[in-house]
Amino acid sequence: MSAKKRRTATDDLLRGVWRENPVLVQLLGLCPALAVTNSVVNGLAMGIATLAVILCSNFLVSLFKHWIPDAIRISTYVLVVATFVTVVDLLLAMILPEVQKALGAFVYLIVVNCMILSRQEVFASKQPVGRSILDAAGTGLGFLIALLLMGSIREVIGSGTFLGFSLFGPSYQPWTVMILPPGGFFTIGFILLARNWLTARKDRRSATRRWPHDLSWERPAA
């Protein structure tokens, strides 16, 4: 494998994890990201289920990309995803029935997760199988990380536990609102605030560092 090839591969994998994180940067797949993250376990299960679905369907779409007619490609993608979601749901019901019950209908909603559809339309339908799998793994991992982040914040603050273990002792008064629906909105809102703040700070720093050499006074593009 040449150095260039290896760089492309790493980029395919890492792009979705951080720089183009589906939830935190592209704001895709918000509905499951907010709905099931009231505990770490639920977020983990949802993240893994979605990762499995996006891996399988990206693989299949990329494999058959030359045979899928252009006019009905979106319906084909949806069908492929729906098939794998059915499989994942039945598997979950078999292995972890209580988690499947907790996630409820949100497992089915993986079908309409725009993150998966957008990866197939933008990437898997044009690129070779190997790169598509890497891309799916990166995006799925990014989604999983975002869910874990939100699930941890909400569970730690909202119930004072992490993965069910008590963190602060019995005197801790949990902020129950964080595990209720408003908490989901507040958590993603504050995460986005933090992201904006970090970006703004980085831009400011690179602007001051560049200043003596580069006398253009324009603000860096946001």
Place this chain on the structure above:
Amino acid sequence: MNGLVWIFISAMLVNNFTFFYFLGLCPFMGISGRVETALRMGGANVFVLVVTSVTAWVLNTFILPYAPFLRLISFIVVIASVVQIVEMTIKKFSPRLFRELGMFLPLITTNCAILYLAIFQTNRGYDFLEGLVFAIGAGAGLTLALVLMASIRQQVDLSDVPEIAKGSALVFLIAGVLSLAFMGFAGLFGGI
């Protein structure tokens, strides 16, 4: 009769699709900039939800008892095609209505609220009339959420917001506060 009223209120306010189940967030973030657009989007939503409810009822009653594992796949495919057919019919018979709803219809079909309505209706075992009322209530709830958000955002556009809070971060925080307010409805009729 009382049951129908309860289903409507519950779908519209107590378990509002946007603020309680986080459904339909994509259009909620994208289209809630102006009140007029939000109203139109809401109308299109009600329309698609009703079509979905009827379709899901037909599927559940006549076809799916024979093949339960095909539920998800058939919901997606059949609902998408029915909406497409209805859209073409409207385009032919009432171009004016099509212009008003038009571009939103295909978008809404891939909205998670639609699929969730079909699944929810199945899980709860609603009959035809109950399903219809549930769909109208859910649509009214989505419209309410969109219009509320749009009117707040129109005001926010005129105010001096800190640089880092501009855009989606602020919209989410406002949605959180609205969601808190909607939780107040949980006490209606002596709780859920």
